Amino acid sequence: xxxxxxxxxxxxxxxxxxxxxxxxxxxxxxxxxxxxxxxxxxxxxxxxxxxxxxxxxxxxxxxxxxxxxxxxxxxxxxxxxxxxxxxxxxxxxxxxxxxxxxxxxxxxxxxxxxxxxxxxxxxxxxxxxxxxxxxxxxxxxxxxxxxxxxxxxxxxxxxxxxxxxxxxxxxxxxxxxxxxxxxxxxxxxxxxxxxxxxxxxxxxxxxxxxxxxxxxxxxxxxxxxxxxxxxxxxxxxxxxxxxxxxxxxxxxxxxxxxxxxxxxxxxxxxxxxxxxxxxxxxxxxxxxxxxxxxxxxxxxxxxxxxxxxxxxxxxxxxxxxxxxxxx
Amino acid sequence: xxxxxxxxxxxxxxxxxxxxxxxxxxxxxxxxxxxxxxxxxxxxxxxxxxxxxxxxxxxxxxxxxxxxxxxxxxxxxxxxxxxxxxxxxxxxxxxxxxxxxxxxxxxxxxxxxxxxxxxxxxxxxxxxxxxxxxxxxxxxxxxxxxxxxxxxxxxxxxxxxxxxxxxxxxxxxxxxxxxxxxxxxxxxxxxxxxxxxxxxxxxxxxxxxxxxxxxxxxxxxxxxxxxxxxxxxxxxxxxxxxxxxxxxxxxxxxxxxxxxxxxxxxxxxxxxxxx
Numbered sequence: 001x002x003x004x005x006x007x008x009x010x011x012x013x014x015x016x017x018x019x020x021x022x023x024x025x026x027x028x029x030x031x032x033x034x035x036x037x038x039x040x041x042x043x044x045x046x047x048x049x050x051x052x053x054x055x056x057x058x059x060x061x062x063x064x065x066x067x068x069x070x071x072x073x074x075x076x077x078x079x080x081x082x083x084x085x086x087x088x089x090x091x092x093x094x095x096x097x098x099x100x101x102x103x104x105x106x107x108x109x110x111x112x113x114x115x116x117x118x119x120x121x122x123x124x125x126x127x128x129x130x131x132x133x134x135x136x137x138x139x140x141x142x143x144x145x146x147x148x149x150x151x152x153x154x155x156x157x158x159x160x161x162x163x164x165x166x167x168x169x170x171x172x173x174x175x176x177x178x179x180x181x182x183x184x185x186x187x188x189x190x191x192x193x194x195x196x197x198x199x200x201x202x203x204x205x206x207x208x209x210x211x212x213x214x215x216x217x218x219x220x221x222x223x224x225x226x227x228x229x230x231x232x233x234x235x236x237x238x239x240x241x242x243x244x245x246x247x248x249x250x251x252x253x254x255x256x257x258x259x260x261x262x263x264x265x266x267x268x269x270x271x272x273x274x275x276x277x278x279x280x281x282x283x284x285x286x287x288x289x290x291x292x293x294x295x296x297x298x299x300x301x302x303x304x305x306x307x308x309x310x311x312x313x314x315x316x317x318x319x320x321x322x323x324x325x326x327x
Numbered sequence: 328x329x330x331x332x333x334x335x336x337x338x339x340x341x342x343x344x345x346x347x348x349x350x351x352x353x354x355x356x357x358x359x360x361x362x363x364x365x366x367x368x369x370x371x372x373x374x375x376x377x378x379x380x381x382x383x384x385x386x387x388x389x390x391x392x393x394x395x396x397x398x399x400x401x402x403x404x405x406x407x408x409x410x411x412x413x414x415x416x417x418x419x420x421x422x423x424x425x426x427x428x429x430x431x432x433x434x435x436x437x438x439x440x441x442x443x444x445x446x447x448x449x450x451x452x453x454x455x456x457x458x459x460x461x462x463x464x465x466x467x468x469x470x471x472x473x474x475x476x477x478x479x480x481x482x483x484x485x486x487x488x489x490x491x492x493x494x495x496x497x498x499x500x501x502x503x504x505x506x507x508x509x510x511x512x513x514x515x516x517x518x519x520x521x522x523x524x525x526x527x528x529x530x531x532x533x534x535x536x537x538x539x540x541x542x543x544x545x546x547x548x549x550x551x552x553x554x555x556x557x558x559x560x561x562x563x564x565x566x567x568x569x570x571x572x573x574x575x576x577x578x579x580x581x582x583x584x585x586x587x588x589x590x591x592x593x594x595x596x597x598x599x600x601x602x
Contacts, residue, residue: 036458156556
């Protein structure tokens with residue numbers, strides 16, 4: 001690859017993300033239009049009712065008396081400077097609320113990614129090495145069952161067993177706020193709270209990656225380059241680690257990138273179960289408070305997050321697989 | 328070469344799946360006979376343990392869990408199957424038009440499909456239901472809206488390979504119109520991957536439906552498995568069965584559909600069956 005072409009590749013991929021972001025903005029705007037009750041009526045309702053003239057006045061102030069396309073234009077202009085509107089339920093700008101909740105979600109997603117990818121790849125690798133033995137069957141059947149289990153149910157069952165019956169791990173929250181832990185103690189406390197949510201969110205993806213890794217290993221093992229390597233007299237161990245494993249990883253990495261959106265959706269459920277103070281829980285709360293500004297802000301933020309992750313995965317991919325670079 | 332049916336039914340996993348699905352279908356159809364009382368009706372004292380007067384116990388209000396399970400099978404299956412049918416219809420339309428026309432139309436439709444694949448789908452379903460208000464119809468609409476893209480991609484891929492085959496060219500020469508060629512010649516040849524993807528989509532739809540119902544976004548007047556788990560959640564300490572039983576039902580159903588779907592895949596694409 002010539003130097004600089006990686007830069008132009010990233011620039012091209014960045015350009016491709018613009019229509020997606022624009023699409024999300026338009027969808028968001030349309031949904032806000034569809035949502036029952038506009039800002040003015042909500043405000044008037046909060047004040048305990050207001051005359052029609054006052055509501056009209058409010059609408060004029062928010063620009064809601066203008067034609068739809070001008071409202072859309074204003075909405076886009078606001079999003080461009082990251083003005084996501086104001087949450088009247090929480091009395092704070094939506095962006096501030098989102099940023100405060102972003103880190104717990106990223107922590108949960110990060111630990112889930114490490115656990116599900118690490119163990120999933122390992123399990124898939126082992127199953128492929130032990131193919132058609134009882135160990136392979138145990139891994140494969142476990143993966144099929146986990147793959148069919150609803151996420152929220154896994155979470156509740158884990159709480160039932162490990163928190164209620166065994167009393168080993170905390171049921172909810174991110175840390176023990178009344179204990180006022182500091183430094184290392186606080187890290188340990190958060191880690192203990194992180195275990196059950198991470199396991200809950202990881203299991204499904206672990207099964208997915210294990211199955212994919214197994215199939216991918218078996219597929220690669222039958223290809224010509226493996227025959228060539230064997231003909232050259234390379235040992236089985238070397239063929240597996242040097243050639244088959246590396247190539248088999250590629251579909252798993254792709255899948256991990258594709259699943260980011262799913263991971264965010266899953267974190268809504270997991271955070272609702274474990275009262276994990278992240279974006280998902282905020283979404284759950286805004287849902288029942290009918291706080292559409294906040295809910296759609298979360299949706300926008302999540303879509304942007306997915307786009308960023310996809311971009312990152314594509315760049316990682318270029319390093320993993322030199323053949324892509326011509327693309 | 329074995330036939331499709333012997334490959335499909337010779338697979339023990341498929342048998343297990345079909346038995347459970349057959350049972351479930353019978354229960355869903357005969358729900359009103361098996362459990363004549365309204366599943367929302369209070370029939371006994373609250374939180375009676377399983378094994379007594381009520382086989383699977385009662386919930387926090389004294390509703391019969393077994394009756395809920397029976398009626399829940401109906402709601403869950405109906406919503407999942409309808410949503411899948413909508414998704415298959417829409418996805419097939421988009422994929423077929425994109426693959427058959429190619430060029431600019433293909434480009435635009437595929438960007439459209441990619442857009443729906445990129446946005447976080449479960450979150451999108453939540454937002455849709457929050458804005459449209461929870462109801463059985465909106466549940467179907469929301470689940471279909473987030474699940475059609477894989478269908479469109481599969482159909483497009485198949486149409487692309489089929490449309491250059493000789494029998495399609497023969498139909499063009501014979502003077503058939505585009506729509507006739509697409510519907511009579513091309514689409515029937517895309518059926519087998521469509522059946523596999525579609526059947527696996529029902530499983531995903533059940534998972535999405537029960538997660539939405541669990542969060543309290545399900546159809547308000549329908550007893551569903553996800554709703555039962557959501558309602559039993561606060562009473563896990565006292566009544567473990569309220570959460571466990573409907574969860575096992577969802578697990579078994581999704582598992583059964585996946586087994587049958589994979590069996591279909593193996594039987595329709597015998598070359599890939601070894602992987």
